[in-house]
Amino acid sequence: MPQVFFNRKNCIGCGNCADVLASYWDMDSKDGLATLTGAEKRGNNYILEIDAGLKDDFLEVAELCPVNVIKLR
Numbered sequence: 001m002p003q004v005f006f007n008r009k010n011c012i013g014c015g016n017c018a019d020v021l022a023s024y025w026d027m028d029s030k031d032g033l034a035t036l037t038g039a040e041k042r043g044n045n046y047i048l049e050i051d052a053g054l055k056d057d058f059l060e061v062a063e064l065c066p067v068n069v070i071k072l073r
């Protein structure tokens with residue numbers, strides 16, 4: 001299964017991810033940064049396994065992130 005890696009500490013809170021894929025991305029009202037629903041924290045990353053059918057949606061989000069903190073593997 002594809003995995004999404006989100007390096008949250010370098011997020012700048014632009015909101016693009018939450019605008020495009022609100023079912024997975026939210027903006028935290030406390031610190032203004034994005035959160036990835038269901039992701040597990042491992043080291044510097046939040047990691048989420050996704051169904052293969054969601055890969056294109058997450059790739060679109062990754063491309064729209066201005067600081068490239070979202071990666072897929």
Ligand code: SF4
Nearest residue numbers: 011012014015017065
């Ligand atoms: S698109 Fe990137 S920088 Fe913008 S809120 Fe989402 S993760 Fe953060």
